Amino acid sequence: MSLLIKNGTVVNPAKQQHEIADVLIENGKIAAIGQNLEANGVEVYDATGLIVAPGLIDIHTHLREPGQEAKEDFHSGTQAAAAGGFTRVVTMANTTPVVDNAPLVRGLRKQAELTGVVKVEFIGAVSKGLEGKELAELGDMAEAGVVAFSDDGHYVESAAFMRRALEYSSMFNKMVIDHAEDVTLCKNGHMHEGIVSYEMGVIGRPAVAEDMAVARDIMLAEMTGGHIHIAHVSSKNTVDMVRAAKAKGLNVTCEVTSQHLSFTDEYLRDYNPAFKMAPPIRSEDHRQALIEGLLDGTIDAIITDHAPHAFEEKDQEFCCAPNGFSGLETSLAAVITNAYGEGKLSIDQVVYHMSTRPAELMRLDAGVLEVGKAADITVFSTTEEWTVDRNQFYTKGKVSPFDGMTVTGKAKLTVVDGEIVMKEGVVLR
Amino acid sequence: MGQVSLHGKHLLGLQQATPEEIKLILDVAKKMKQVVLSDDKKIPYLKGKAIINLFMEPSTRTRSSFELAGKYLGADVINISPSGSSMGKGESFRDTLLTLSYMGTDAIVMRHSAEGAPLYATKAVDPIIINAGDGAHEHPTQALLDMYSIIEQKGSIEGKKIVIVGDIMHSRVARSNIYGLTKMGADVHLAGPRTMVYPELEKLGVTVHHDVREAVKDADVVNVLRIQLERIHSALYPTNREYARIFGINKDVLSLAKDDVMVMHPGPMNRGLEISPDVAYWDQSVIQEQVRNGVAVRMAVLYLTIHGGDGSELAN
Numbered sequence: 001m002s003l004l005i006k007n008g009t010v011v012n013p014a015k016q017q018h019e020i021a022d023v024l025i026e027n028g029k030i031a032a033i034g035q036n037l038e039a040n041g042v043e044v045y046d047a048t049g050l051i052v053a054p055g056l057i058d059i060h061t062h063l064r065e066p067g068q069e070a071k072e073d074f075h076s077g078t079q080a081a082a083a084g085g086f087t088r089v090v091t092m093a094n095t096t097p098v099v100d101n102a103p104l105v106r107g108l109r110k111q112a113e114l115t116g117v118v119k120v121e122f123i124g125a126v127s128k129g130l131e132g133k134e135l136a137e138l139g140d141m142a143e144a145g146v147v148a149f150s151d152d153g154h155y156v157e158s159a160a161f162m163r164r165a166l167e168y169s170s171m172f173n174k175m176v177i178d179h180a181e182d183v184t185l186c187k188n189g190h191m192h193e194g195i196v197s198y199e200m201g202v203i204g205r206p207a208v209a210e211d212m213a214v215a216r217d218i219m220l221a222e223m224t225g226g227h228i229h230i231a232h233v234s235s236k237n238t239v240d241m242v243r244a245a246k247a248k249g250l251n252v253t254c255e256v257t258s259q260h261l262s263f264t265d266e267y268l269r270d271y272n273p274a275f276k277m278a279p280p281i282r283s284e285d286h287r288q289a290l291i292e293g294l295l296d297g298t299i300d301a302i303i304t305d306h307a308p309h310a311f312e313e314k315d316q317e318f319c320c321a322p323n324g325f326s327g328l329e330t331s332l333a334a335v336i337t338n339a340y341g342e343g344k345l346s347i348d349q350v351v352y353h354m355s356t357r358p359a360e361l362m363r364l365d366a367g368v369l370e371v372g373k374a375a376d377i378t379v380f381s382t383t384e385e386w387t388v389d390r391n392q393f394y395t396k397g398k399v400s401p402f403d404g405m406t407v408t409g410k411a412k413l414t415v416v417d418g419e420i421v422m423k424e425g426v427v428l429r
Numbered sequence: 430m431g432q433v434s435l436h437g438k439h440l441l442g443l444q445q446a447t448p449e450e451i452k453l454i455l456d457v458a459k460k461m462k463q464v465v466l467s468d469d470k471k472i473p474y475l476k477g478k479a480i481i482n483l484f485m486e487p488s489t490r491t492r493s494s495f496e497l498a499g500k501y502l503g504a505d506v507i508n509i510s511p512s513g514s515s516m517g518k519g520e521s522f523r524d525t526l527l528t529l530s531y532m533g534t535d536a537i538v539m540r541h542s543a544e545g546a547p548l549y550a551t552k553a554v555d556p557i558i559i560n561a562g563d564g565a566h567e568h569p570t571q572a573l574l575d576m577y578s579i580i581e582q583k584g585s586i587e588g589k590k591i592v593i594v595g596d597i598m599h600s601r602v603a604r605s606n607i608y609g610l611t612k613m614g615a616d617v618h619l620a621g622p623r624t625m626v627y628p629e630l631e632k633l634g635v636t637v638h639h640d641v642r643e644a645v646k647d648a649d650v651v652n653v654l655r656i657q658l659e660r661i662h663s664a665l666y667p668t669n670r671e672y673a674r675i676f677g678i679n680k681d682v683l684s685l686a687k688d689d690v691m692v693m694h695p696g697p698m699n700r701g702l703e704i705s706p707d708v709a710y711w712d713q714s715v716i717q718e719q720v721r722n723g724v725a726v727r728m729a730v731l732y733l734t735i736h737g738g739d740g741s742e743l744a745n
Contacts, residue, residue: 198630200545201544201564201566201567202545202564271545315521317541319545
């Protein structure tokens with residue numbers, strides 16, 4: 001089974017490569033990258049005018065299996081990933097039951113191999129049952145293959161517990177991913193606090209709730225030497241604090257969602273629950289700071305925070321609807337449309353933040369196009385315009401703030417271990 | 430004139446309303462008030478129309494005022510509340526709306542604790558949606574009756590110094606008044622503790638005070654909001670005693686206002702907390718007249734949205 005991707009622009013930040021070239025794939029691995037490659041009897045994909053990149057990796061996904069299959073399962077979620085150009089996703093632990101023990105990790109890895117369309121990595125919970133009281137068996141889960149630890153969806157309220165979690169996890173060289181939002185300041189809050197929430201009469205989740213939590217956990221990272229990774233950064237003060245922490249040489253990294261790069265709280269004026277998430281979409285000054293954070297490398301990864309919900313769960317009054325939406329199928333387009341171009345990210349930076357750097361963070365042998373390595377490849381357009389239609393999604397979570405919007409940029413071909421799993425928007429498995 | 434029409438439109442709030450639309454409602458309300466004051470209150474312009482009052486929160490004056498307004502206009506009006514409906518069985522808001530809208534319903538008057546719920550309803554079903562209060566967002570007919578009461582007493586709104594005192598951040602009455610009054614050219618001042626009135630609100634074209642005496646100085650109108658007693662538990666104010674002492678509206682504070690200052694309160698009152706009893710029953714207080722004006726304003730809203738026209742067919 002061979003494939004030749006011809007005439008695309010190969011963007012391969014790990015090798016500082018950016019040139020028009022062909023990529024030959026044989027037996028699931030990259031066999032050659034070069035000019036005018038020829039091979040007899042192989043399938044040829046004409047990538048003229050398209051970007052050929054190492055497969056996109058989303059390090060913050062909620063595949064919802066086990067227990068929440070009305071929202072998503074491994075098959076539907078990885079179909080959505082393939083459609084969006086992702087060759088690998090890292091799924092969070094806040095399922096039912098919580099992924100907080102090694103036997104569950106082992107079983108789920110097998111299940112995801114059976115039904116997954118793209119590669120799936122697992123994050124283990126930091127605390128048993130996400131309760132923030134007792135440590136989950138982090139060592140066992142590390143041996144079972146989790147790539148990181150997180151109680152995502154919940155802030156670890158106890159500073160003493162977070163201290164121990166950072167100390168203990170550091171033995172296994174795995175990061176703790178931190179959903180940083182002070183609970184008391186966010187109580188009953190549904191959107192960014194500012195003049196827009198004041199006009200709408202909606203209780204806010206102020207930016208300072210994130211800032212305080214981040215400040216605490218950066219200090220704990222300094223004290224313990226553990227690796228804290230701030231999830232879905234949304235506030236400008238957070239960007240400044242992570243920048244300062246990195247300058248100090250601390251073991252601190254972070255990520256931003258494509259939706260926080262795309263929207264401001266002005267989009268919430270219609271009380272559309274599709275825009276409701278935690279942390280919330282903030283004002284334009286915060287959005288600009290997030291783009292700047294990516295430009296100078298303060299922010300490491302761009303993520304989807306794909307958080308599907310069943311339609312009936314999201315179809316409620318604004319204050320009753322749960323946080324999050326399905327992001328895998330729109331994330332690349334959101335980044336190209338809103339964070340790429342003059343004065344913003346270059347295409348090399350887009351690939352770096354969506355593939356190269358995420359692979360480094362999770363210590364994955366991926367994120368690079370190199371002869372002999374697994375052929376996980378994404379081919380995408382930076383110019384194709386399309387209108388998002390949630391009813392065309394592969395995800396079960398048919399709610400999206402991008403629904404009906406015309407966006408630019410689209411995944412054209414997703415290749416996993418040399419096999420085409422998505423071609424021209426159609427998922428083949 | 431005659432250009433502005435509210436026929437078939439929803440009334441969700443005053444933030445999106447135009448000054449011409451507000452003026453039309455207030456002009457028609459003046460004619461409706463004559464009906465309310467008359468012996469025969471039946472003017473059957475809405476004969477054959479059906480209105481559902483969907484009240485998901487407790488209400489005395491707004492619900493009965495809308496109900497009588499509809500009945501005076503000849504419509505069939507029914508009342509639905511959560512405890513006596515399928516909402517108590519867990520039926521979703523969308524399905525409740527769908528059910529209610531398929532009964533030949535022309536309009537749904539809605540009170541809901543969730544901000545934005547009336548807007549949601551306009552996207553879910555066909556009937557005209559009238560917002561009777563959505564969470565802390567808007568309560569447009571309350572602001573319209575407040576504005577009507579001001580015009581009735583003061584002749585106009587433009588240029589008048591109007592002070593709103595209380596928990597502005599959590600008040601739908603305050604928001605609708607701010608949006609409506611600033612549109613009509615009033616000099617709007619907000620007063621209350623720093624926990625209840627944020628300086629950022631000045632972006633809405635108002636002046637913010639934390640000293641109620643300074644706020645009330647030379648005021649034409651003081652509109653006192655209800656303080657929700659449970660706010661003590663979220664540390665918005667320490668005690669009723671301290672609130673009454675520092676922010677309560679009494680005759681002493683009002684001595685700084687204009688001699689003919691007019692006092693309003695949307696009700697229900699906490700006498701002795703936000704308003705002293707002698708002010709509540711003072712001859713410069715219009716609190717009971719506000720209730721009567723509420724019926725007239727709601728008649729105007731129902732007439733203009735369901736029946737249409739500009740009210741020229743009504744007797745002066």
